[in-house]
Amino acid sequence: MKVRKIPMRTCVVTREKLPKKELVRVVRTPEGTVLIDESGKMNGRGAYLKKDLAVFEKAKKSKILNRHLEIDVQDHLFEELEKLL
Numbered sequence: 001m002k003v004r005k006i007p008m009r010t011c012v013v014t015r016e017k018l019p020k021k022e023l024v025r026v027v028r029t030p031e032g033t034v035l036i037d038e039s040g041k042m043n044g045r046g047a048y049l050k051k052d053l054a055v056f057e058k059a060k061k062s063k064i065l066n067r068h069l070e071i072d073v074q075d076h077l078f079e080e081l082e083k084l085l
Contacts, residue, residue, distance in 0.1 A: 006019045006020075007019065007020045008020070009023055009025075009048045010048065011023060011048055011049055011050040011055065012047045012048060012049065012059070012064055012065070012068050013049060013050065013055045013058050013059050013062070013064055014050055014055060016050065018050060020040060020048075022050065022051060023048040023049060023050055023051065024036060024037075024038075024048070024049050024051055024081065024084060025037040025040050025042075025046045025047070025048055026046065026047050026048075026049065026065055026069065026073075026077065026081075027042045027043075027044040027045065027046040027047075027069075028044050028045045028046075028069040028070070028071050029042065029043065029044040030043060030044055032071065034065075034069060034071060034073050034074070034077055036077070036080055036081060036084070038084075045068075045069055045070070047064075047065055047068040047069055049065075049081070051084070051085060053082065053085060056078055056081045056082060057078075059078070060075070060078045065077075
C-alpha cells in the first residue's frame, strides 16, 4: 500500500507548517504584480498565509509580505484575502 504525502508549506506569519489546503498563496508575478494564487501554480515568487483573519491583519500590520515578495503590497490585496474566508 502506497502512502500519499500531504504537501506541507510554512505560513510566513505564524511559521506553522500546514497542509497547502489550509493556506493561501500570494504571488509576485514576473511582471511585478501581486496576486492571490488560488490554483497554487502561478509563476513567480510566492508566500503562504494561514487562512485566518488575524493572520491576514498581522501580515498587513507587519508588512511581512513586502519583505518576502520584495515589493510593496497594496492594501486592496488584504481586502481580497478577507473575502476568501
